[in-house]
Amino acid sequence: MCIHLMFSPSNCIHFNALTKCDVHGLEEGPADTSVLTRDQGLGLYRSMQTIRCMEQHVDLLYRQKLILGPCHLYIGQEACAVGIEASIDKADHLITSYRSHGFSFTRGVSVREILAEITGRRGGVSKGRGGPMHMYAPNFYGGNGIVGSQVPLGAGVALACQYRGNDQICVAVYGDGAANQGQLFEAYNMAALWKLPIIFVCENNRYAKWTPMQRVSACTDLYKRADYIPGLRVDGMDVLCVREASKFAKDHCQSGKGPIILELQTYRFHRHGTADRHPSYRNEAEVQEYSNKDPISRLAGQVIHANMTSAQEFEEIDMEIRKEVEEASQFAITDQEPPLHDLCNYVYHNSPPLKIRGIHRWATLVSIGNTL
Numbered sequence: 001m002c003i004h005l006m007f008s009p010s011n012c013i014h015f016n017a018l019t020k021c022d023v024h025g026l027e028e029g030p031a032d033t034s035v036l037t038r039d040q041g042l043g044l045y046r047s048m049q050t051i052r053c054m055e056q057h058v059d060l061l062y063r064q065k066l067i068l069g070p071c072h073l074y075i076g077q078e079a080c081a082v083g084i085e086a087s088i089d090k091a092d093h094l095i096t097s098y099r100s101h102g103f104s105f106t107r108g109v110s111v112r113e114i115l116a117e118i119t120g121r122r123g124g125v126s127k128g129r130g131g132p133m134h135m136y137a138p139n140f141y142g143g144n145g146i147v148g149s150q151v152p153l154g155a156g157v158a159l160a161c162q163y164r165g166n167d168q169i170c171v172a173v174y175g176d177g178a179a180n181q182g183q184l185f186e187a188y189n190m191a192a193l194w195k196l197p198i199i200f201v202c203e204n205n206r207y208a209k210w211t212p213m214q215r216v217s218a219c220t221d222l223y224k225r226a227d228y229i230p231g232l233r234v235d236g237m238d239v240l241c242v243r244e245a246s247k248f249a250k251d252h253c254q255s256g257k258g259p260i261i262l263e264l265q266t267y268r269f270h271r272h273g274t275a276d277r278h279p280s281y282r283n284e285a286e287v288q289e290y291s292n293k294d295p296i297s298r299l300a301g302q303v304i305h306a307n308m309t310s311a312q313e314f315e316e317i318d319m320e321i322r323k324e325v326e327e328a329s330q331f332a333i334t335d336q337e338p339p340l341h342d343l344c345n346y347v348y349h350n351s352p353p354l355k356i357r358g359i360h361r362w363a364t365l366v367s368i369g370n371t372l
Contacts, residue, residue, distance in 0.1 A: 012037050013306045018241050023117025024223055024261075025230035030248035034240040041303040043087060044239050044340065046317055048078035048296045051102045053318075053325045054111050055270070058101065058118055058132075062274040066119055066333055070234030074102035076269035079295035080203050083242025084171060088250055090101045091166075094155045095150045096173035098133040099144025099203075103173065107140035111325055115332035118277045123335045148174055151200065155187040158198035158259075169197040169253045171246075179222050188226040188259070195258030198251045200229070202261065203236065210281045223263035230240045230257075236264030237293040240302075267293070 015034045023029040034148045062071055074081070077099075085106035088094070096103045104114050109125045117124025118132045125135050132143045144150040154172025161168040179202055180182065191198050208212055214220055223231030229265040232249070235241040242264060249260045254321065267290035300314050 002167070006335055013041075013266075013303075015240060015302065015306075018244065019235035019238060021235075021241070021245055022221075022223065022233035023230075024221075024232070025227075026116055026232070027128065029232055030244045032245050035089055036240065036303075036308075038303075040086075040306045041299070041308055042313075042317070044082055044243075045296065045299055045303070045314065046321065047082045047085075048110065048239065049298070049318060050321050050325070050328070051078045051081065051105055052296060053321050053366045054105065054114065054328075057115065057325050057329045059270065059342060061115070061226055061329065063121060063330070067274070068120075069131055070274065071118065071274040073101040073268070073270040073274065074099055076294070077203060077205060077236070077266045077307055079239035079242050079269075080173075080201075080236050080264050080266055083239040084201065084246045086239075086243045087246035088169070088171065092168050092174070092250075093139045093154075093170040094162065095141040095154045095157065095170070096143055096165060096324060097150060097175055097178065098143045098145050099175070100135055101132065103140065104135040104143070107137045109135060109137050109140075110328070112210075112328040112331055115328045116335050118336060119278070119332045119335075121332060121335035122338055123331065148178035150174060151178070151181075151184045152187040154200075155191050155196060155198055157197060158191065158196040159194065162194070167254060169199065171199045171201055173203060175201060175202045175208065176204040176206065176213045176217070176222060177211075179204075179225060180216060185226070191259040192226065192228050197253040198241070198259045199253060200226075200259060200261045201244070202263045203266055204263050206265050207268075207272070207281070210276075210279075211273045221263075223261050228259055229259050231261035231263065231267065233263045236266035237290070237295050237297055237298065242304065257360060259290050269294075 010036050015036060017032055018032045020032050021029040023039055051074055055075045058067065058071060058073060061067050063366065082100035094103060094107060101114055111190045113123065113125040117126055117128060117130060117135055120128040120131060122128055133143045141153065148292065151172045151174055154170050157239045158170040162172060204213065207217060219225060232245050234245040245262055249262055253259045304307055304311060
């Protein structure tokens with residue numbers, strides 16, 4: 001990557017020769033340059049490193065048997081969530097799959113709330129009821145446990161944006177495994193027909209659980225999967241590439257041209273889930289190849305090479321992040337669990353109380369019609 005310093009009041013760096021996007025159904029794609037300020041560079045680094053450190057602690061908590069359900073980590077894919085978030089507004093909408101911890105953080109949920117939710121505690125973002133697959137925030141409609149279900153839901157959110165005329169967009173994120181779901185193609189069709197303001201983002205990490213994409217997909221160019229919707233294939237291991245492509249996609253939607261597909265070519269360094277004990281489906285050469293493309297060290301190298309900061313400053317940032325995550329982790333294992341008598345609350349809103357019937361010890365529980 002070539003860089004040169006632009007002598008301007010904002011002290012920006014102009015990064016040239018970003019990895020060029022492959023284009024489908026478009027006359028041109030995003031520019032292969034990116035302008036970055038020092039504050040932006042440090043902010044992108046801090047977000048990615050916080051997600052990485054947080055997920056490493058989730059893995060540790062799982063191995064300590066403090067997380068009892070399935071859990072899917074985002075280690076290696078941080079550039080996707082952080083790059084997308086850097087290109088959209090908080091007023092825009094986002095919905096993703098069960099691998100949602102990174103997006104939960106970029107959408108504004110604190111590390112403390114995320115870890116407490118994963119361990120099922122009162123202080124979690126969903127008060128301990130949702131667990132690692134179901135976190136929510138304003139304009140963030142969570143991780144979704146049903147593979148591919150978030151995509152038609154995202155199309156519905158985009159329809160609401162269009163109906164209200166508020167110039168907002170929706171980003172619907174799914175994986176390469178979900179790309180073969182029939183409901184995706186139904187959502188593609190309606191989005192194209194109605195020109196909905198939605199970015200379909202496929203995080204292609206090469207494997208649907210343990211199965212290589214080429215074994216289950218007749219067409220592996222996932223950005224071309226809807227012939228009638230334009231698409232981009234993007235280097236998902238470079239946060240600047242993701243940021244520029246996402247900006248381009250948002251402009252496309254807001255100009256009234258309808259939906260667009262982004263295929264972010266990324267890689268998960270961790271297993272499919274914390275319970276996955278089958279690493280043999282990936283060879284060492286492949287793992288090493290993508291380790292050399294680590295999005296966090298890649299950005300740090302770019303910023304240091306541009307003389308925007310020093311390695312020592314990154315070390316200080318890392319120490320701050322580790323302290324924050326360690327404190328959040330401690331809270332996640334000491335905070336109280338939701339009480340049993342609270343189990344049926346928040347089921348319905350403005351509805352008559354629901355009595356739980358049966359002969360078990362929960363028979364006397366009655367729901368109340370309040371919300372979280």
